[in-house]
Amino acid sequence: MIGRLNHVAIAVPDLDAAAAVYRDQLGASVSVPVDQKDHGVTTVFVTLANTRIELLSPLGPASPIAGFLARQPSGGIHHLCYEVADIEAARQSLVAAGARVLGDGKPLPGAHGKPVLFLHPKDFMGTLIELEEA
C-alpha cells in the first residue's frame, strides 16, 4: 500500500538556524521558508537525492507542533509521510485492521494541497505517520 517516503518532518525551535545547518554544514539544497497558515507551521524543505526533509517551526498561537517542542525544546523528528495511491482505500483498510486515524478520521487537504491523514503513533511503534495521496 505505502509507496514512496514523501518526507521526514523535523520540528525545530529556530527555522533559520536549522536551515543553515542543513545548507552550510550538511551541504544540502534548502528552500525559502513558507508560512502554512492553515496548518500552524512555517516550513523549509531540504531536497535530497531521493526524498525531502521538512523542517517545521510553529506559526501562530495554536500550532500543532507547540506541544512537541515544549517536550523536546531542541527539536526532533516529528513524523514520517508515506505516499499512497488512494487515501480513502488506505483509510478503510487501516481502520479495518484496528489503526486509529487522528482528528475526525477523514482525510483533509495537506500542506501540498493533496489529501492527507495522520495515524496514531501508539498504533505504529511510537511513530506519527502521515499518509498523503500522490
Add this chain to the structure above:
Amino acid sequence: MIGRLNHVAIAVPDLDAAAAVYRDQLGASVSVPVDQKDHGVTTVFVTLANTRIELLSPLGPASPIAGFLARQPSGGIHHLCYEVADIEAARQSLVAAGARVLGDGKPLPGAHGKPVLFLHPKDFMGTLIELEEA
C-alpha cells in the same frame, strides 16, 4: 555533501510485531530479521519505492538502543542515515564547523560493511544522524 536518505531507523520493542504492522497493515515489503551482533541490534528492513525503513530491536545485554527504549517503551524514530561520497571529507568538514562526532570520532564499519559515523543530536535539532559512505 549529503546525498540520498539511506534509511530511517525506528527502534521497536517487538520486532516481529513491528514487521507485521509494516507488512500487513501498511502493505510494504519486509525482510527477514537479521542479528547484527557487532552492533547489538536485530534489524528488519522495509523496502519503500525510494528508500528504506530500518526496524531495530535490542540484541544482547549492552544494546545501544536499550536506553532509547527505556525512555520510549513503545518505540520511536531513532536516527536518520544520510549517504555521503567521502566520509572522511565529511567528518573533517563537519568537525571544522563545530559538529560533534559520537564515540572516538572516527568512522567505523556499519551494519552494511561500509564506514559510518554518528553525529551528536544536540548539534542537529535533536536528530541523531548517521552518515554512511556510499
